[in-house]
Amino acid sequence: MKIACLAGDGIGPEIMAEAKKVLAALDIAGIETADADVGGVAYRNHGHPLPPETLELCKAADAVLFGAVGDPACDNLERHLRPEQAILGLRQALTLFANLRPATMFAGLEDMSALRPEVARQIDLLIVRELNGDVYFGEKAIRTLPDGRRQGFDLMSYAEDEVRRIAHVAFRAAQGRGKRLCSVDKANVLETSQLWRDVVIEVSAEYPDVELSHMYVDNAAMQLVRNPGQFDVVVTGNLFGDILSDQASMCVGSIGLLASASLGETQTAFGTKGLYEPIHGSAPDIAGQGKANPMAMILSLAMLLRHSLGLDAQAARVEAAVAKALADGVKGADLGGSANCAEIGDAVVARL
Numbered sequence: 465m466k467i468a469c470l471a472g473d474g475i476g477p478e479i480m481a482e483a484k485k486v487l488a489a490l491d492i493a494g495i496e497t498a499d500a501d502v503g504g505v506a507y508r509n510h511g512h513p514l515p516p517e518t519l520e521l522c523k524a525a526d527a528v529l530f531g532a533v534g535d536p537a538c539d540n541l542e543r544h545l546r547p548e549q550a551i552l553g554l555r556q557a558l559t560l561f562a563n564l565r566p567a568t569m570f571a572g573l574e575d576m577s578a579l580r581p582e583v584a585r586q587i588d589l590l591i592v593r594e595l596n597g598d599v600y601f602g603e604k605a606i607r608t609l610p611d612g613r614r615q616g617f618d619l620m621s622y623a624e625d626e627v628r629r630i631a632h633v634a635f636r637a638a639q640g641r642g643k644r645l646c647s648v649d650k651a652n653v654l655e656t657s658q659l660w661r662d663v664v665i666e667v668s669a670e671y672p673d674v675e676l677s678h679m680y681v682d683n684a685a686m687q688l689v690r691n692p693g694q695f696d697v698v699v700t701g702n703l704f705g706d707i708l709s710d711q712a713s714m715c716v717g718s719i720g721l722l723a724s725a726s727l728g729e730t731q732t733a734f735g736t737k738g739l740y741e742p743i744h745g746s747a748p749d750i751a752g753q754g755k756a757n758p759m760a761m762i763l764s765l766a767m768l769l770r771h772s773l774g775l776d777a778q779a780a781r782v783e784a785a786v787a788k789a790l791a792d793g794v795k796g797a798d799l800g801g802s803a804n805c806a807e808i809g810d811a812v813v814a815r816l
Protein backbone atom coordinates (compact mmCIF):
# COMPACT_ATOMS: atom_id res chain seq x y z
CA MET A 465 0.00 0.00 0.00
CA LYS A 466 1.75 3.13 -1.25
CA ILE A 467 0.95 6.58 0.13
CA ALA A 468 2.47 9.68 -1.46
CA CYS A 469 2.89 12.39 1.19
CA LEU A 470 2.90 15.96 -0.12
CA ALA A 471 3.25 18.37 2.81
CA GLY A 472 3.41 21.58 0.75
CA ASP A 473 3.61 25.09 2.15
CA GLY A 474 2.90 27.10 5.30
CA ILE A 475 1.41 24.88 8.00
CA GLY A 476 1.44 21.90 5.58
CA PRO A 477 4.66 20.35 6.97
CA GLU A 478 3.54 20.87 10.59
CA ILE A 479 0.19 19.13 10.19
CA MET A 480 1.66 16.41 7.93
CA ALA A 481 4.14 15.52 10.70
CA GLU A 482 1.22 14.89 13.08
CA ALA A 483 -0.69 12.76 10.55
CA LYS A 484 2.44 10.69 10.00
CA LYS A 485 2.79 10.27 13.77
CA VAL A 486 -0.73 8.84 13.86
CA LEU A 487 -0.05 6.57 10.88
CA ALA A 488 3.13 5.27 12.53
CA ALA A 489 1.29 4.61 15.79
CA LEU A 490 -1.30 2.51 13.95
CA ASP A 491 1.60 0.26 12.92
CA ILE A 492 -0.15 -1.16 9.86
CA ALA A 493 1.90 -3.79 8.04
CA GLY A 494 2.59 -3.21 4.35
CA ILE A 495 2.25 0.57 4.17
CA GLU A 496 5.00 2.48 2.38
CA THR A 497 5.13 6.27 2.40
CA ALA A 498 7.17 8.51 0.11
CA ASP A 499 7.53 12.30 0.31
CA ALA A 500 7.59 14.79 -2.53
CA ASP A 501 7.65 18.56 -2.93
CA VAL A 502 4.53 20.42 -4.01
CA GLY A 503 3.44 24.06 -4.20
CA GLY A 504 5.71 27.01 -3.41
CA VAL A 505 8.43 24.79 -1.98
CA ALA A 506 8.43 22.76 -5.21
CA TYR A 507 8.64 25.94 -7.25
CA ARG A 508 11.71 27.01 -5.27
CA ASN A 509 13.39 23.58 -5.41
CA HIS A 510 12.40 22.46 -8.93
CA GLY A 511 11.08 25.53 -10.76
CA HIS A 512 7.50 24.20 -10.90
CA PRO A 513 4.72 23.81 -8.26
CA LEU A 514 3.89 20.30 -9.52
CA PRO A 515 7.19 18.81 -10.73
CA PRO A 516 6.97 15.74 -13.00
CA GLU A 517 8.54 13.51 -10.32
CA THR A 518 5.84 14.53 -7.82
CA LEU A 519 3.10 13.82 -10.34
CA GLU A 520 4.62 10.44 -11.20
CA LEU A 521 4.83 9.50 -7.51
CA CYS A 522 1.13 10.38 -7.09
CA LYS A 523 0.16 8.41 -10.19
CA ALA A 524 1.99 5.34 -8.90
CA ALA A 525 0.55 5.58 -5.38
CA ASP A 526 -2.68 4.08 -4.03
CA ALA A 527 -3.41 7.34 -2.23
CA VAL A 528 -2.06 10.85 -1.81
CA LEU A 529 -1.94 12.57 1.56
CA PHE A 530 -1.80 16.29 0.89
CA GLY A 531 -1.09 19.11 3.35
CA ALA A 532 -1.71 22.51 1.77
CA VAL A 533 -0.25 24.81 -0.85
CA GLY A 534 -0.08 28.58 -1.02
CA ASP A 535 2.73 31.02 -0.39
CA PRO A 536 2.36 34.81 -0.39
CA ALA A 537 5.91 35.05 -1.81
CA CYS A 538 4.55 33.41 -4.98
CA ASP A 539 1.58 35.77 -5.45
CA ASN A 540 3.26 37.70 -8.26
CA LEU A 541 4.30 34.67 -10.30
CA GLU A 542 2.55 33.91 -13.56
CA ARG A 543 -0.60 31.94 -12.78
CA HIS A 544 0.67 28.58 -14.04
CA LEU A 545 3.60 28.76 -11.62
CA ARG A 546 1.56 29.59 -8.51
CA PRO A 547 1.36 26.97 -5.76
CA GLU A 548 -2.43 26.57 -6.05
CA GLN A 549 -2.01 25.28 -9.60
CA ALA A 550 -0.41 22.16 -8.12
CA ILE A 551 -3.53 21.01 -6.31
CA LEU A 552 -5.73 21.92 -9.28
CA GLY A 553 -3.32 20.05 -11.57
CA LEU A 554 -3.36 16.96 -9.36
CA ARG A 555 -7.17 16.90 -9.15
CA GLN A 556 -7.33 17.10 -12.93
CA ALA A 557 -4.44 14.73 -13.76
CA LEU A 558 -5.83 12.03 -11.45
CA THR A 559 -9.47 12.75 -12.51
CA LEU A 560 -10.51 13.27 -8.91
CA PHE A 561 -13.95 14.66 -9.63
CA ALA A 562 -15.72 13.85 -6.36
CA ASN A 563 -14.71 15.82 -3.30
CA LEU A 564 -16.31 14.56 -0.09
CA ARG A 565 -16.31 17.12 2.72
CA PRO A 566 -18.06 15.83 5.84
CA ALA A 567 -19.04 18.23 8.63
CA THR A 568 -20.08 16.64 11.90
CA MET A 569 -20.46 18.21 15.32
CA PHE A 570 -18.02 16.91 17.91
CA ALA A 571 -19.15 16.60 21.51
CA GLY A 572 -17.73 19.40 23.62
CA LEU A 573 -17.38 21.93 20.80
CA GLU A 574 -20.91 23.40 20.84
CA ASP A 575 -19.63 26.58 22.48
CA MET A 576 -17.05 27.10 19.72
CA SER A 577 -19.57 26.92 16.89
CA ALA A 578 -20.55 30.18 15.24
CA LEU A 579 -24.13 28.93 15.79
CA ARG A 580 -26.22 28.53 18.94
CA PRO A 581 -25.31 25.24 20.68
CA GLU A 582 -28.76 23.68 20.15
CA VAL A 583 -28.51 24.48 16.43
CA ALA A 584 -24.89 23.35 16.12
CA ARG A 585 -25.65 20.01 17.78
CA GLN A 586 -27.78 19.04 14.74
CA ILE A 587 -24.90 19.18 12.24
CA ASP A 588 -24.16 15.91 10.50
CA LEU A 589 -23.81 16.55 6.81
CA LEU A 590 -21.70 15.66 3.83
CA ILE A 591 -20.90 18.12 1.07
CA VAL A 592 -20.22 16.36 -2.22
CA ARG A 593 -18.39 18.97 -4.25
CA GLU A 594 -17.72 18.43 -7.96
CA LEU A 595 -13.98 18.97 -8.43
CA ASN A 596 -13.04 18.77 -12.12
CA GLY A 597 -15.27 21.37 -13.74
CA ASP A 598 -17.01 24.74 -13.33
CA VAL A 599 -15.25 28.11 -13.52
CA TYR A 600 -12.11 26.43 -12.19
CA PHE A 601 -11.32 24.64 -15.42
CA GLY A 602 -13.19 26.60 -18.10
CA GLU A 603 -11.50 28.96 -20.51
CA LYS A 604 -10.06 31.91 -18.60
CA ALA A 605 -8.22 35.06 -19.48
CA ILE A 606 -7.70 38.74 -18.90
CA ARG A 607 -8.12 40.26 -22.34
CA THR A 608 -8.18 43.77 -23.72
CA LEU A 609 -11.42 44.90 -25.33
CA PRO A 610 -11.38 46.96 -28.55
CA ASP A 611 -11.98 50.12 -26.51
CA GLY A 612 -8.88 49.41 -24.41
CA ARG A 613 -10.63 48.23 -21.24
CA ARG A 614 -9.28 45.03 -19.67
CA GLN A 615 -11.82 42.28 -19.07
CA GLY A 616 -11.38 39.16 -16.98
CA PHE A 617 -13.43 36.08 -17.63
CA ASP A 618 -13.70 32.50 -16.42
CA LEU A 619 -16.06 30.30 -18.34
CA MET A 620 -18.51 28.38 -16.15
CA SER A 621 -19.48 25.12 -17.79
CA TYR A 622 -20.60 21.61 -17.00
CA ALA A 623 -21.09 18.84 -19.52
CA GLU A 624 -23.93 16.46 -18.71
CA ASP A 625 -21.66 13.47 -18.14
CA GLU A 626 -19.71 15.51 -15.58
CA VAL A 627 -22.91 16.24 -13.70
CA ARG A 628 -24.15 12.67 -14.04
CA ARG A 629 -21.05 11.10 -12.48
CA ILE A 630 -21.01 13.40 -9.46
CA ALA A 631 -24.77 12.93 -9.04
CA HIS A 632 -24.28 9.16 -8.85
CA VAL A 633 -21.60 9.61 -6.18
CA ALA A 634 -23.93 11.85 -4.17
CA PHE A 635 -26.98 9.57 -4.46
CA ARG A 636 -24.91 6.56 -3.41
CA ALA A 637 -23.52 8.55 -0.46
CA ALA A 638 -27.08 9.48 0.53
CA GLN A 639 -28.14 5.83 0.34
CA GLY A 640 -25.41 5.06 2.88
CA ARG A 641 -26.49 7.89 5.20
CA GLY A 642 -29.85 9.57 5.86
CA LYS A 643 -31.28 9.03 2.33
CA ARG A 644 -31.78 12.75 1.71
CA LEU A 645 -29.95 14.66 -1.02
CA CYS A 646 -30.08 18.41 -1.55
CA SER A 647 -28.71 19.65 -4.86
CA VAL A 648 -27.46 23.21 -4.58
CA ASP A 649 -27.33 25.38 -7.70
CA LYS A 650 -28.24 28.78 -9.10
CA ALA A 651 -30.71 27.55 -11.71
CA ASN A 652 -32.75 30.75 -11.53
CA VAL A 653 -29.86 32.61 -13.20
CA LEU A 654 -27.29 30.21 -14.67
CA GLU A 655 -27.72 27.92 -17.66
CA THR A 656 -24.96 25.73 -16.22
CA SER A 657 -27.13 25.25 -13.15
CA GLN A 658 -30.27 24.55 -15.20
CA LEU A 659 -28.48 21.68 -16.94
CA TRP A 660 -27.10 20.56 -13.56
CA ARG A 661 -30.63 20.43 -12.13
CA ASP A 662 -32.07 18.61 -15.17
CA VAL A 663 -29.37 15.93 -15.01
CA VAL A 664 -29.66 15.47 -11.24
CA ILE A 665 -33.42 14.93 -11.65
CA GLU A 666 -32.78 12.43 -14.45
CA VAL A 667 -30.29 10.48 -12.30
CA SER A 668 -32.69 10.52 -9.33
CA ALA A 669 -34.92 8.02 -11.17
CA GLU A 670 -32.29 5.36 -10.37
CA TYR A 671 -32.45 6.15 -6.65
CA PRO A 672 -36.13 6.04 -5.62
CA ASP A 673 -35.10 5.48 -1.99
CA VAL A 674 -33.37 8.89 -1.81
CA GLU A 675 -35.44 12.00 -1.24
CA LEU A 676 -34.13 14.70 -3.61
CA SER A 677 -34.56 18.44 -3.06
CA HIS A 678 -33.10 21.49 -4.79
CA MET A 679 -31.95 24.76 -3.29
CA TYR A 680 -30.47 27.93 -4.70
CA VAL A 681 -26.97 28.54 -3.38
CA ASP A 682 -27.76 31.87 -1.75
CA ASN A 683 -30.57 30.28 0.24
CA ALA A 684 -28.33 27.30 1.01
CA ALA A 685 -25.71 29.61 2.53
CA MET A 686 -28.41 31.08 4.75
CA GLN A 687 -30.00 27.72 5.65
CA LEU A 688 -26.59 26.32 6.58
CA VAL A 689 -26.41 28.74 9.50
CA ARG A 690 -30.16 28.92 10.22
CA ASN A 691 -30.86 25.20 10.38
CA PRO A 692 -27.94 22.96 9.31
CA GLY A 693 -29.73 19.93 10.75
CA GLN A 694 -31.97 19.88 7.66
CA PHE A 695 -29.05 18.73 5.48
CA ASP A 696 -27.90 15.16 5.02
CA VAL A 697 -25.95 15.06 1.73
CA VAL A 698 -25.45 18.25 -0.30
CA VAL A 699 -24.26 17.96 -3.90
CA THR A 700 -23.00 21.04 -5.66
CA GLY A 701 -20.56 22.45 -8.19
CA ASN A 702 -16.91 23.24 -7.68
CA LEU A 703 -17.14 26.92 -6.70
CA PHE A 704 -20.30 26.72 -4.59
CA GLY A 705 -18.90 23.66 -2.80
CA ASP A 706 -15.63 25.43 -2.06
CA ILE A 707 -17.42 28.31 -0.39
CA LEU A 708 -20.13 26.35 1.44
CA SER A 709 -17.59 23.95 2.95
CA ASP A 710 -15.51 26.74 4.51
CA GLN A 711 -18.77 28.13 5.89
CA ALA A 712 -19.76 24.71 7.26
CA SER A 713 -16.43 24.51 9.08
CA MET A 714 -17.25 27.45 11.32
CA CYS A 715 -20.64 25.94 12.08
CA VAL A 716 -18.70 23.00 13.51
CA GLY A 717 -16.22 25.24 15.32
CA SER A 718 -13.05 25.60 13.24
CA ILE A 719 -11.69 25.18 9.75
CA GLY A 720 -8.96 23.14 11.43
CA LEU A 721 -11.45 20.27 11.80
CA LEU A 722 -12.75 19.62 8.29
CA ALA A 723 -11.18 16.82 6.27
CA SER A 724 -11.76 15.84 2.67
CA ALA A 725 -11.42 12.99 0.22
CA SER A 726 -11.07 13.58 -3.51
CA LEU A 727 -12.01 10.49 -5.45
CA GLY A 728 -12.34 9.35 -9.03
CA GLU A 729 -13.15 6.02 -10.57
CA THR A 730 -9.71 4.38 -10.37
CA GLN A 731 -9.78 1.22 -8.29
CA THR A 732 -6.61 -0.06 -6.67
CA ALA A 733 -6.06 -3.45 -5.06
CA PHE A 734 -7.37 -2.01 -1.79
CA GLY A 735 -10.05 0.56 -2.63
CA THR A 736 -10.62 3.73 -4.63
CA LYS A 737 -7.58 5.80 -5.46
CA GLY A 738 -7.84 9.23 -3.88
CA LEU A 739 -6.22 12.38 -2.57
CA TYR A 740 -6.86 13.41 1.03
CA GLU A 741 -6.42 16.89 2.40
CA PRO A 742 -7.85 19.27 4.97
CA ILE A 743 -10.26 21.79 3.43
CA HIS A 744 -8.19 24.68 4.75
CA GLY A 745 -5.13 26.21 3.15
CA SER A 746 -1.53 26.87 4.09
CA ALA A 747 -2.48 29.48 6.73
CA PRO A 748 0.61 31.68 6.25
CA ASP A 749 -0.53 33.88 9.16
CA ILE A 750 0.19 31.10 11.68
CA ALA A 751 2.81 29.01 9.84
CA GLY A 752 5.87 27.97 11.84
CA GLN A 753 4.31 28.92 15.18
CA GLY A 754 2.89 25.56 16.24
CA LYS A 755 -0.60 27.09 16.20
CA ALA A 756 -2.11 24.93 13.48
CA ASN A 757 -4.76 22.41 14.41
CA PRO A 758 -3.70 19.11 12.77
CA MET A 759 -7.06 17.41 13.32
CA ALA A 760 -8.39 18.10 9.80
CA MET A 761 -5.18 16.53 8.45
CA ILE A 762 -5.46 13.55 10.81
CA LEU A 763 -9.13 13.08 9.90
CA SER A 764 -8.09 13.21 6.22
CA LEU A 765 -5.73 10.32 6.97
CA ALA A 766 -8.73 8.45 8.42
CA MET A 767 -10.63 9.02 5.17
CA LEU A 768 -7.60 7.71 3.26
CA LEU A 769 -7.52 4.54 5.34
CA ARG A 770 -11.25 3.99 4.70
CA HIS A 771 -11.61 4.86 1.03
CA SER A 772 -8.25 3.99 -0.53
CA LEU A 773 -6.93 1.21 1.70
CA GLY A 774 -10.17 -0.47 2.82
CA LEU A 775 -9.08 -0.20 6.47
CA ASP A 776 -12.43 0.83 7.95
CA ALA A 777 -11.64 -0.27 11.49
CA GLN A 778 -8.38 1.68 11.57
CA ALA A 779 -10.15 4.73 10.15
CA ALA A 780 -12.79 4.51 12.87
CA ARG A 781 -10.05 4.21 15.50
CA VAL A 782 -8.45 7.45 14.32
CA GLU A 783 -11.79 9.28 14.22
CA ALA A 784 -12.67 8.06 17.70
CA ALA A 785 -9.28 9.18 19.03
CA VAL A 786 -9.80 12.68 17.61
CA ALA A 787 -13.31 12.85 19.08
CA LYS A 788 -12.02 11.67 22.45
CA ALA A 789 -9.21 14.24 22.45
CA LEU A 790 -11.72 17.00 21.79
CA ALA A 791 -14.12 15.68 24.42
CA ASP A 792 -11.19 15.67 26.87
CA GLY A 793 -10.59 19.34 26.13
CA VAL A 794 -7.51 19.01 23.91
CA LYS A 795 -7.90 22.16 21.83
CA GLY A 796 -5.66 24.46 19.85
CA ALA A 797 -5.91 28.24 19.68
CA ASP A 798 -8.51 27.95 16.88
CA LEU A 799 -10.85 26.35 19.42
CA GLY A 800 -10.00 28.65 22.29
CA GLY A 801 -7.47 26.22 23.80
CA SER A 802 -3.74 26.25 24.39
CA ALA A 803 -2.48 22.94 22.92
CA ASN A 804 0.06 23.33 20.15
CA CYS A 805 0.13 21.34 16.93
CA ALA A 806 2.49 18.60 18.18
CA GLU A 807 0.64 18.30 21.50
CA ILE A 808 -2.64 17.75 19.65
CA GLY A 809 -1.01 15.04 17.53
CA ASP A 810 0.41 13.39 20.65
CA ALA A 811 -2.97 13.56 22.37
CA VAL A 812 -4.63 11.79 19.43
CA VAL A 813 -1.93 9.10 19.39
CA ALA A 814 -2.37 8.57 23.14
CA ARG A 815 -6.08 7.90 22.59
CA LEU A 816 -5.83 5.50 19.67
Ligand SMILES: NC(=O)c1ccc[n+]([C@@H]2O[C@H](COP(=O)([O-])OP(=O)(O)OC[C@H]3O[C@@H](n4cnc5c(N)ncnc54)[C@H](O)[C@@H]3O)[C@@H](O)[C@H]2O)c1
Nearest residue numbers: 532533534535548720743744745746747749750756757798
Ligand atom coordinates in the same frame (compact mmCIF):
# COMPACT_ATOMS: atom_id res chain seq x y z
N1 LIG B 1 -6.05 22.85 -0.82
C1 LIG B 1 -5.17 23.79 -0.51
O1 LIG B 1 -3.98 23.54 -0.50
C2 LIG B 1 -5.66 25.15 -0.15
C3 LIG B 1 -6.93 25.37 0.37
C4 LIG B 1 -7.32 26.66 0.70
C5 LIG B 1 -6.45 27.72 0.53
N2 LIG B 1 -5.21 27.47 0.01
C6 LIG B 1 -4.20 28.54 -0.11
O2 LIG B 1 -3.71 28.80 1.22
C7 LIG B 1 -3.27 30.17 1.29
C8 LIG B 1 -3.95 30.86 2.47
O3 LIG B 1 -5.33 30.98 2.17
P1 LIG B 1 -6.41 31.58 3.15
O4 LIG B 1 -5.74 32.40 4.20
O5 LIG B 1 -7.47 32.19 2.34
O6 LIG B 1 -7.09 30.28 3.82
P2 LIG B 1 -6.53 29.32 4.96
O7 LIG B 1 -7.52 28.21 5.07
O8 LIG B 1 -5.13 28.96 4.74
O9 LIG B 1 -6.61 30.20 6.30
C9 LIG B 1 -7.78 30.91 6.66
C10 LIG B 1 -7.73 31.21 8.15
O10 LIG B 1 -7.94 30.00 8.88
C11 LIG B 1 -6.85 29.71 9.73
N3 LIG B 1 -6.55 28.27 9.65
C12 LIG B 1 -6.51 27.52 8.52
N4 LIG B 1 -6.18 26.26 8.83
C13 LIG B 1 -6.02 26.20 10.15
C14 LIG B 1 -5.68 25.16 11.07
N5 LIG B 1 -5.43 23.90 10.67
N6 LIG B 1 -5.58 25.45 12.39
C15 LIG B 1 -5.84 26.69 12.82
N7 LIG B 1 -6.19 27.73 12.01
C16 LIG B 1 -6.26 27.49 10.69
C17 LIG B 1 -5.68 30.56 9.18
O11 LIG B 1 -4.74 30.85 10.19
C18 LIG B 1 -6.40 31.77 8.62
O12 LIG B 1 -6.61 32.72 9.63
C19 LIG B 1 -3.61 30.78 -0.06
O13 LIG B 1 -2.45 30.72 -0.86
C20 LIG B 1 -4.68 29.86 -0.62
O14 LIG B 1 -4.75 29.88 -2.01
C21 LIG B 1 -4.79 26.22 -0.31
Ligand SMILES: CC(C)[C@H](C(=O)O)[C@@H](O)C(=O)O
Nearest residue numbers: 534548551552706743744745
Ligand atom coordinates in the same frame (compact mmCIF):
# COMPACT_ATOMS: atom_id res chain seq x y z
C1 LIG C 1 -6.45 26.48 -3.19
C2 LIG C 1 -7.71 26.38 -3.98
C3 LIG C 1 -7.38 26.10 -5.41
C4 LIG C 1 -8.67 25.31 -3.41
C5 LIG C 1 -9.98 25.31 -4.19
O1 LIG C 1 -10.53 26.38 -4.48
O2 LIG C 1 -10.45 24.22 -4.52
C6 LIG C 1 -9.02 25.42 -1.93
O3 LIG C 1 -9.75 26.56 -1.65
C7 LIG C 1 -9.77 24.20 -1.48
O4 LIG C 1 -10.86 24.32 -0.95
O5 LIG C 1 -9.23 23.09 -1.64
Ligand SMILES: [Mg+2]
Nearest residue numbers: 706707710743
Ligand atom coordinates in the same frame (compact mmCIF):
# COMPACT_ATOMS: atom_id res chain seq x y z
MG1 LIG D 1 -11.40 26.20 -0.36
